[in-house]
Structures are given as structure tokens and as C-alpha cells.
Amino acid sequence: MTLSVTAPSLTTPSAATRQMADAWRRQTSLRRFYTVLGVGLLLVAMFASMWFADEANAGHFFDRLPHILDFLSWLIPKDWNDVWRALFDVASPHDTGTQEFNFPLGRVYVWGGFYIPEYFELMITTVNVALVSTFVGFVFAVPFSFIAARNLTPHPALRLVVKRFMELLRAFPEIVIAGLFAAIVSTGPIAAIIAIGLHSIGALGKLFYEINENIDMRAEEGLRAVGGNWFERVRFADLPQVLPNFMSYTLLRVEINVRASTIIGAVGGGGIGEELKLSISRGFGAKTLALVLLLFTTIFIIDQFSAWLRRKLVGEQAFMMGA
């Protein structure tokens, strides 16, 4: 074989090279144009949104900006020890009978002189709401997810019904369910549990059936071969495969539900959210700081604990995209 290809000169490129370079340049400039256009549109939308949000707001951004620190000043208590006193319901020397410093009033006595401080009791309520509603979500989402998975469903029509139902539960605003049930079971944690629980069924169900659709079907086929019915196949072939992932998502849901339960609490669901809203709206510095500290610490601990547990359950993939 003879080598007859002339080396492309760097100074005078061949026609073919020039053509290729031109094509490449055209392609990149087109892509760059699209990128600039996209970013430009996004920026326009962003500034329009900013203007709109500012117009619609009660106070305007640039009017209020210099006063941000004024607003923070009420937050700083005269006596920093009051934060601890508020947190643990210890009597404050500044107590003049107003609601701002009546810390011991909220004590929840359990046994003789032993009491649970008010805010801890409220935090427990909020966490319990989150745990129970996650439990409710899990209990219903597991069977629903097996019905809704394409590869495991007992009947395609049933699958469609369950899928749509879960979609509806997921998209339905929690606050409406909470408001509806507040009128039925009275305002308080039960309405919050129903609202968050129903939402959790939809949210967990979707994640669960997506896991179910990716399982290894060989175990299922094995059980089918020995004549296992639908329930037996799901229980002994599918559930063991997916349970660690289910638990991982459920723990993630606990984290989300603690936050949801706080927010629902603020609009009448009881628990720490309501107290925080009251405290901030009345401008109680020490109480607000105590509540924020407690809420922050609790959420932080739950997040870290759940992350640790999830890592143990399914490894690093628990933290992959979309989890």
C-alpha cells in the first residue's frame, strides 16, 4: 500500500477541511444562538416576574430593604438567656404577666413535678403527624404500587384507575383537604394527618410503582411456574427486591412530611407551626428564637438520621438525581 495522502498544511487548509470547519462553525453558531435566545428569554421572564411580584406585594422590595435590619432587631432578645428559658419553660425574671414571657404557663406535667416543655410537646405533635401520615401513605401506597406497575398489575384497567387516582391525590392541594377535614373532625392534628396522609399515598405510590417497573422478573417467573397466585408472587418474589428502596423513599417522605406538617400546622393544623406563626406575628423575640432553634435542630437531626439510614439501606444511589 502506498501512502499518497498529502499532509494537510496548517497555513493553507484543503477545500475539504475548510468545508468541515465551516459546517462546524455554522453548527456552533446556531447552537450558541439558541443558547443566547433561551437565556435571554429566561432573563426577560425573570425580570418580568420580579416586577410583577414586587407590584403585587404589600411592601415593595427597595422600600423595605433598608428596614430589613429593623425587622431583625425585635428578634434579638434583651436577655439571651430568655431563649433557653422559653425553650425549657423556666420562669423568666422579665415576666410581667404578658404573653411574651409567660414561659412556665405552657408546661405539660406528666408525673408529679416532671414536665414536658410546651414547645417540645408541640414539636412531638408535629413529628407524630408526619410519622403517622407517612405510615398511612406507606400502607396504602404499597398495594397500589403493585397494581399500578405495568409488569405486575393484575388488570390493565385497574392499573389505569389506580394510577389516575394517585395522580389526583398527589396534585390535589393539601391545604384544601386540611380545610375540608378541619370542618369535619375539628381543626387540629387529625385534619393535618388526613391531608398529608392522602398526599403521601399519591407521592409514595408513584415512586414505588416506578421502582416496581424496574425489578428483575426472574423471581416472579419462578413463582409463576410453581403456580403462585398474584398475592404470593408479589409477596415472595417482588416485595423482597423492592423493600429496601421502598424504605429509602419512605424515609425521604418522612423528611418532607415533617416540613409539610409544620406548614399545615401554621394554617390551623396545630403543632409547632401554629405557635411559630403566632410568635412571629406578635413579635416575641425570645419565643421565636426558641421555636426556630427547636424546629431547626429537629429537622436537621431527622434529615441526618434518615440520610444515614438510607445510605445503610440502599447505598449511595439513595442520593442520586430525582430521589
Add this chain to the structure above:
Amino acid sequence: MERQNMATMTAQEMLSIEERYPQVFRRPLYKRFAPLFLFVGILTYLVYVLWFFSLPQVLRESHWERLPLFLTQWISYDLQPEFRLDQPEITPRYPRFSALGENPNPDWVIRNPDGSFTVLIDGAAKSVTFDKALATIVANGQTVPMSLTSGKPVVAGPVPDWITVHDDEVVAKMGFVGEVRVTVDRVKVRKRFLGWANFVFDTRSPFFGKSAGEVVSLIVSGPELKPGTSNLALAGDNIWNNAQWQHGDVWTKLLQTIVMAFLGTLLGGIVAFPLAFFAARNITPSGVLSQVLKRFFDFMRSVDMLIWALFFTRAFGPGPLAGSAAIFFTEIGTLGKTYSEALENIDDKPREGVLSTGANGLLVQRYGVMPEVIPVFISQTLYQWESNTRGATIIGAVGAGGIGLKLWEAMRTNSNWANVFYMVLLILLVVFIFDNISNFLRRRLSRTIHDYNRLQAEQG
């Protein structure tokens, strides 16, 4: 089936299987009983929660009968004419702001020639006819006359079970379509209609009570109903400012909610983007900085969106600005965390390649890192955008602007469930549309990511 197979197995075979799989048959005690402990633990917790929320008591005291009532109010409305019998002449009276407008003359209220009235609640099959002395209720195939002359209504003959006789009032319940309440001095009727009343034009509008064809012809070629304004503009204004449905306000608030989610997520992404490079363990110039930033992200996330919303509502006043700021601050944490984790999972080879050409730090990030992570970043941002669009409704209810507060206020009185349902439908629509946009964009992006991975695999 299984049992048959077991029966054909010899004891020796079973033993050998046990030998071969010790990890299945001889597990440590704690592992064997773990499910049991878990079960007992959950059961104990549930009993504790039952006590903690005093669930039996709450359920006993709750008003489940309200649920179907509220749910029917979502998709229906009622009219409640009242007829005074103690006046010289019987005249129907409607509550103020009734859905019929100022001069109601519905065809289901009939003035008979003899001075008595007939109200058709569900045609003639469910109706009430009355004068000052006698009321006759017809329903479920039965005709029940009652005399009104002896100080309290007296039902003649047996009382059917759909009629309740109180001290001075007789109540006839007719299911969904309504009810009749009779005392000696008045007859109250509640007639329920499926649908939403006056959804387009309210009773004050000049277009009220006109059919769609009439409205269209008025707009196209009718005389000006309000001098100086075209009929089209007037109709638009009437719809937008419909007093009962408040379309204008609802749609503006809905837009606020959408804007809150969009602005908060986008700004969060813009701030989190550069910070994530400094927080990623494999890219950061300093390990301390990485740790500080990661704790900062955790902090922003753990100070709940509610706390941010309450603070910013106090700082900026209620409105979408407060909501956007709350989502923005939470998103710095969430997106910062996910971005930096995506950066820590990148393939180092492109980076080394760019580095080997002698490029400076910024160029290495631009050409060695960004092509790999940008699709992942955008995908995660879209995911958060989607989730914030749902979440923005609820923080609105604490004063952070948007439709949440409006929704909450409509629910407070328990009387405006149709309006609530209208807003719910709009929210569902918005969530549905945005989910689909976000899913579409993410699917396209995941194709990009997929192509990228495939190319990398092919090129070894």
C-alpha cells in the same frame, strides 16, 4: 403444590440444602426476629399515637354527615325562597345576593289562580303546594297534606320517614334536590341545582340572564349598553370583576403563585450554581470552604420554608415577594446540595484533558466540567420547580401571597365550597401543565445525558 414437592424430598436432601445455605437457615437471632421486633414496635407506636391524638374521641365528635354536604356544594348551588304566610298576601322572598338577581321570577315557583303557591323542587314529583290553611308536600310517590290552622303544622295521616315533625316545624328532606320547611307562618324551600351559578356574569351585569347567543349578538352588533364603552370591553370587564367568582382576583393570585415558584427556583439555582463548585469536594480550592458551604446549604434547607415565609412576610409585607424570597432561600440549600453532589459524581477524565492543555481554572470548569453537569443541573432545577409549584400554594396561606391565602379564606366560612373547587381545578390544571412541561424538558435532557454516556462508552 409446594407441599407436594416438600413431600418428595428426603430428609437428607433437606439437610444438605441447609448445609449449603447457612446464611439462610442459620441466621443470627437478632436478624431472625428483626421483622417481629419491627412489627411490635410499629404496633406500640400506633397505640401510643392513638392515645396521643385521642383519636377515638375526635372521631366520635366529628361531623361526618357534613362531608357529603360539602362535597355536593362543590358542584352545585341552592336557591332558598321563603314565603311569609302571615302577610295579607303570600309573596316569595329571596335572600339578598341570591343567584337569581334583583327581580327573580323563576318558572319553578307557580302562583295558582286560587292564590296558593306551588314550588316545583324536582318537577311535579317533588313539590309543595300551599296556601294559608293547608300545605301539601309531594315526594317519593306520596302526598302528605298538613293543616296550618291550629297553631302548629299538623300532618294528616301517617308521617313518612322522609318527613320529620318538630315542635312547630315540619321538615321534608328530598335528598340532593332540596328540602321544605313548614311552620304556620312561613314556608321555606331550598332547591339545589347542579352546576355553578352566574359563573360568567354576576347579577349586576347587564348581560346577566342572557343566553350565550344573545350575549354574542349584543357584543357583535348590539347598541352600547354602557355609553362610551364597547360591549366587548364591558363584557370582559364584567367577567373579570364578577363579584361572586372574582375571576380577576383568582387568576392574578394564581399567577402570583406560579411566579413565586418560578422566581424562587430560578434565583435559587443562580445563587447555588457558583457556590456548588466551591462546595464540591473534588473541585473546591479549600476543604474548609467546602465544609462551610455544605453546612450552609444544610442550614438553608433545615430552616424550613415556613420559617422563611413567616420572616419575609414580616419583612416585605404579605405578598408574592415574601413567597418568592422564602422559596429562594430554601432552594439555595436544596439546589446547592444537589448541584454539589452532582459535581462530586462527575467523570474526571474530561477535566484532566482540559487541564493538560494548560487551561486555567475557570476554563477547566467551563470545558471540562460544565458539559457533563449542566443537563443534570437543569433537570434537578426543573424537578424542584415542579415541586415548588405545588408547594407555593400552601405557603401562600400563611401570608406569603398567591392563591393559597384566597383558598384558605374561602374555606374558613365553610360556605363557599364552589369557589374553593374552582380554585382547586385551576391549581390542578396548572400543576398538570407544568408537570408536563417539566417532564418533556427533562426527557429531552435525559436523552442528552444518555447520548453523552453512550458516546463516552463507545470511545472507551
